């Protein structure tokens with residue numbers, strides 16, 4: 540079975556849109572999401588454009604602030620401080636990656652934790668690891684929703700996560716652990732990787748290498764979640780970290796690229812923004 544992120548994202552955004560109508564009636568205004576884009580990276584430009592479109596679709600006020608790649612760290616931090624102080628702004632997101640002269644950690648930490656719709660702020664990360672209420676990072680949140688919607692049981696299952704990034708690998712491992720999976724975190728230096736991954740009931744791949752996971756690395760009947768968004772070096776076409784054609788018949792469920800985890804990441808951002816807004820208004 541193919542898990543259609545496009546379809547699930549559509550349903551999640553419809554649900555957010557419905558809740559926005561109610562929230563507007565109750566609080567007199569819609570949630571306001573501000574997205575900051577630094578530089579002209581084509582992929583980032585396209586993701587930010589998508590976020591603006593999604594915001595409009597669910598009934599938010601959406602603002603995109605574009606700045607040149609040579610903006611100083613001080614200027615960017617000053618802009619974030621202003622948005623933090625602005626009561627009409629509910630969510631602030633800085634599109635990553637940032638140019639090398641800007642310290643990403645400093646920028647993430649500068650965003651008020653209550654407006655951190657990405658769930659990247661150290662306070663939100665700490666809350667995730669302490670099982671306290673927090674904003675969850677969008678991609679891991681979307682992955683758990685996709686597994687649930689596909690009816691994949693997590694409790695007691697062997698989950699293997701390839702990749703240990705702060706944005707995906709680490710938080711999705713924690714979310715799987717919280718659902719009582721037995722989680723193995725694998726990475727570029729894991730020995731006998733195929734042996735480790737083929738024992739997985741749930742395989743999450745977030746390593747950033749085109750078609751890295753081949754059929755011999757997937758166990759019969761595994762649920763395969765592909766987080767990669769790569770360009771095929773030969774054809775230039777979009778592809779995931781999993782060799783989809785080779786693995787699809789071995790997997791019980793699998794996510795495609797495009798149309799899998801990516802659209803759910805975007806939809807979860809809308810849900811996070813609404814939740815930040817509601818938390819503020821209900822205080």
Ligand SMILES: Nc1nc2c(c(=O)[nH]1)N[C@@H](CN(C=O)c1ccc(C(=O)N[C@@H](CCC(=O)O)C(=O)O)cc1)CN2
Pocket residue numbers: 585586632633634635636657677678768777796797798799800801802804805
């Ligand atoms: N501040 C953030 N920066 C980045 C994040 C993030 O969550 N927060 N994640 C990625 C980029 N990203 C969201 O920003 C993202 C990447 C891909 C997709 C997506 O829908 N992909 C499509 C294919 C897109 C294409 O045609 O090129 C798919 O998989 O179907 C959504 C969001 C890094 N930066």
